[in-house]
Amino acid sequence: MKITCLVGNSYLPIIARAGKRLxxxxxxxxxxxxxxxxxxIDEALKSCQESDLIFMHRGSEAMWDEVEPKLKLIAAKKPIVCLGYDQAYWILSTAPASVVITANAYLTYGGxxxxxNLFLYLAKELLGMEASFEPPCPMPWEGAYHPDAPHHFESIEDYLEWYEPDDGxxxxxxxxxxxWxxxxxxxEDELIRALESDGMNVIPVFSYSVRDDNLGTRSMAEVVGDYFFDKGVPRLDALIKTVPFFLGQEQKSAGEYKGNKTGINIYKELNVPVFQPILSFHMSLEEWEKANGLSSDIGWSVAMPEFEGVIEPIIVSAGENRNGVLERTPIVDRCQKLSRRVKKWIALSRKPISERRVAFILHNNPCASVEAAVGGGAHLDTIESVSAIMNRMIAAGYTLQxxxxxxxxxITTIMDRKAISEFRWTPIEEIVAKGGVLAYQTKEEYEKWFCTLAPKVKDRVCEAWGNPxxxxxxDIPPAMLYEGKIVITGVKYGNGVVCVQPKRGCAGARCDGQVCKILHDPDVPPTHQYMATYRYL
Structure with a gap:
């Protein structure tokens, strides 16, 4: 008996384990x-033709437009069970409706x-195979978890009694x-270990992604209210959320653009940093390391979370090929990086407001009106916004002079001081003379940091811009130098600074393809002055 499964990446490991066991x-x-x-796709369709049963969990991928008509032809001879988060996808099934509904219960309960039992049930009902199986077994929809605990916990009180958190x-x-x-x-285990190694207590909680009255599941917002608040008072100093759905998402209103409102309100009540790292479902670790960035993960892992206002989209997992199945696997050093970021954000939240230092970076469109382009923003008055924010910060207790x-x-102050990163029309001596220098970085200071970069990164930068x-x-200078030191420009206002974005892929006093490399090579690494500026900040 042969079964072909077309399912999302996340279902593959559990189905593979079940297939091996059976x-x-x-x-x-x-x-x-x-x-x-x-x-x-042709390989998958051929496998469907040669199979006794086809099992699918349909999504919204564009490839279904090509596959579905061909599957309908195959369906004349083969039983098909097609599930999906949208029940409209189920109509591709040729199995009786009762079988499809039961199959969905097995898969939704999970484990x-x-x-x-799902595949034993399908083998008996659709293929006439002699098989014994148990009916769908409900499993907990939510709870607290820890890799060292003997079981999950159904209340925060039980978890904290077992965990015994310290005063961190x-x-x-x-x-x-x-x-789960x-x-x-x-x-999840790697993140928990990383956070605990950095001296933090962790409350790991699993939840069904959406409220579904038919299933009896609560929304993540309700779960957050029970586990992360104590009589209305937040228990947390920070929250990491790895689920791409909005906190208040409901099955009946999935996809509505206002679905983020509940989450935003809860985050305001928590009043702590909320992190949403990237757990890639599409790339292996090797593919991610070779790639220029994310691909199919951007929508779910970057764009969607932005609607709730969460931060730090740091990739912490990728796929690992295990017996032909791409299983989600932690990227250990990235989990540790996220933990360090969380710890720093918590430290910042505990730092007195009067001691906090803030930098504003103004956009500087290269090769477009030069100084007139400083602070440009489509349909936005960014300069006025920065001024307004700074004055609000003063009222809140920030030390801005x-x-x-x-x-x-x-903008008058910026221009009078020539506090810009401009190579063509403003000599470095003029920037120094007029007070546009925020700081200098010596060759030794910069090289000490530069040498911590990966060898291939250093090689790419030096190949493009010369040695630091x-x-x-x-004949192209890789950095704005004055007396052998890199010049970092900006205006200081006490504990606040305003900087104009250093040129990302441009250097030198000429305006041609060699100088403005980014016009012809979007992958060109940044200049030394660009990196020195952000390193200083």
């Missing part, structure tokens, strides 16, 4: 990988036992119930 011939295809590697900061970790029930918790009363005063800090390469 000794079934299971051909597994990730719908995300088929989307990215369309040449494999290896339920998935094994406390971080909440909200993750998908799907990974299917025992695919490598990423001589802050500009208006945007006009701010000011070696000429094709």
């Amino acid at each position: 000794a079934f011939d299971m051909q597994l295809y990730s719908t995300q990988r088929l989307e990215e590697q369309s040449t494999r 290896e036992d339920n998935v094994c 900061p406390t971080v909440g970790l909200l993750f998908s119930r799907f990974y 029930v299917n025992r695919n918790l490598g990423v 001589d802050a500009p009363a208006t945007g006009k005063e701010l 800090p000011g070696e000429l390469k094709n």
Whole structure:
């Protein structure tokens, strides 16, 4: 008996384990990988034709437009069970409705036992195979978890009694119930270990992603209220959320643009930093390391979370090929990096407001009206906004001295001092003379930091811009140098500074393809002056 499965990446590991346990011939295809590697679609369709049963969990990938008509032809001879978060997708099934509904219950409850029983049930009902199986077994929808605990906890009180937190900061970790029930918790375990190693207490909580009255599941917002608040008072110093759905998402209103409102209000009540790292479902670790960035993960992992106002989209997991199945695997050093970021944000929140230092970076569009482009923003008065924010900060207790009363005063100060990173029309001597220098960085100071970068990163920068800090390469200076030191420009206002964005891929007094490299090479690394500026900040 052969079964072909077309499902999302996240379902593959649990189905693979079930297939191995049952000794079934299971051909597994990730719908995300088929989307990215369309040449494999024919292979998957051929497998469907040769199978006794086709099992699918349909999503919204574009590849279904190509696959679905061909599957309908195959369906004349093969039983198909098609599930999906949208029940409209179920109509592709050729199995009786009662079978499809029961199959959905098995898969939704989750866990290896339920998935094994799912395929035994389908084999008997659709293929006439002699098989014994258990009915769908409900599993907890929410709870607290810890890798060292003997079981999950159904209340925060029980968890804290077992955990015995110390007086260090406390971080909440909200993750998908799907990974708890299917025992695919490598990423969560690594994050917990990293946070605890950095001296933080952790409250890891799993939850179903959406409120569904038919299933009896609560929204993540309700779960957050029970586990991360104590009689209305936040228990947390920071929250890490790894679920892409909005906190207040409901099944009946999934996809509505106002679904972020509940989450935003809860985050305001928590009043702590909320982090949403990236857990890639599409790339292996090797693919991510070779890539220029994310691809299919951007929508779910970067764009969606921005609607709730969360921060720090640091990738912490990628896929690892295990027996042909791409399983989510932690990237250990990135989990540690996220933990360090969380710890620093907590330290910042505890730092007295009067001691906090803030930098404003103004956009500087290269090769476009030069000084007139400083602070440009489409349909936005960014200069006036910075001035208004600075004055609000003073009222809140920040130590900002001589802050500009208006945007006009701010831009006038920047221009009078020549506090800009301009190579063509403003000599470095003029910037120094007029007070536009925020700081100098010596060759030794810069090289000490530069040498901490990965060798391949250093090589790329030096290939493009010469050796640090000011070696000429094709007569192009890689940094704004004055007496051998890199010049960092800006205006200081006490504990606040306003800087104009250093030129990202441009250097030198000429305006041509060699100088403005970014016009012809979007992958060109930044200049030494660019990196020195951000390192200083």
